[in-house]
Amino acid sequence: MGIIKVMIVDDDALIRDSLQLILDMEDDFQVIGTAINGQEALTLCEERLPDIVLMDVRMPVMDGVMGTRYLREQFPEVKVVILTTFKEENYIKEALKHGASGYILKSQPAESIVETLRSVAKGSMVLEAEVASSLTAFIDDxxxxxxxxxxxxxxxxxxxxxxxxxxxxxxxxxxxxxxxxxxxxxxxxxxxxxxxxxxxxxxxxxxxxx
The missing domain is CATH 1.10.10.10 (Winged helix-like DNA-binding domain superfamily/Winged helix DNA-binding domain)
Structure with missing residues (x-):
């Protein structure tokens, strides 16, 4: 597997900068751009076509769930990993329904986020353990x-x-x-x-x- 091109989408500049710093330290990642909402992400995808979009859920203009939906419709080869502090079941269901390949929490250690992105790049679907547990009702039903x-x-x-x-x-x-x-x-x-x-x-x- 070659270089994994990642786009970071989050309306919090500190989060964007922190994630870029984490990924820039890895030899197999390249951050090809950042955006502050789903709409910006769509525009940037047209220009640079990342392998993975790391997408926040709650953002102005276009949130991560709708951003995932439109991005996957327009760029089906691009994988989306939802990144959030929220463990709400509805967000998880909607993101997965629209084609997200993973869903992780901002509270995860840096190395866990990196490994999740590597797994997604290889074609796996990855859910952070706490997030997966909140799918219980969805699965048990x-x-x-x-x-x-x-x-x-x-x-x-x-x-x-x-x-x-x-x-x-x-x-x-x-x-x-x-x-x-x-x-x-x-x-x-x-x-x-x-x-x-x-x-x-x-x-x-x-x-x-x-």
Whole structure:
């Protein structure tokens, strides 16, 4: 994996500067720009196309949830990690629904934030432990689904389960002794059969129904 290009979006200048300082100390990260709200982030994405956008939730003009929605619609290859001090369940659900690949708290240690971004860059979906626990009601309210009803094969079900557990394509390939190309084919088949947009929605589908 080469240099990971990151954009930092937060209306607090201290947070932006602190995060940039943390990432600038890492050899595999490059901060390609900062923005103070979701609207600025969209404009900057057009110019510089980051790999990951580290997005605050509560900002003026356009908040992080709407910023995530529009950014993922316009730049589906860009991953979004929500960064916030808030553990409110609605924010988590909405951010995930709109395609966020991770959700972490500003109270996390610097090294934990860095590792989260590395994991997301590799294709994993990452939730900070405290945040994941607040999804309990969302997950426990799930309705069981029958894979056969969706014509999902046993192998595809295994891939779906590993996506739900946060594994990247490379990790799934190693676990199942498959090529990454084969894993991508299984994911494409799952997306088509389940009428979903991306692997984040696959993970949420798995958590809600299995």
């Amino acid at each position: 799930r309705q069981k689904a029958d894979p056969e009803a969706f014509q999902v094969t046993a192998r595809e079900m295994t891939v779906l389960e590993l996506i739900g557990a946060g594994f990247s394509n490379k990790e799934i390939a190693m676990q199942l002794h498959l090529s990454e190309g084969t894993v991508r084919n299984h994911i494409s088949a799952l997306l088509e059969k389940l009428a979903l947009r991306d692997r984040t929605q696959l993970a949420i589908f798995y958590l809600k129904h299995f």
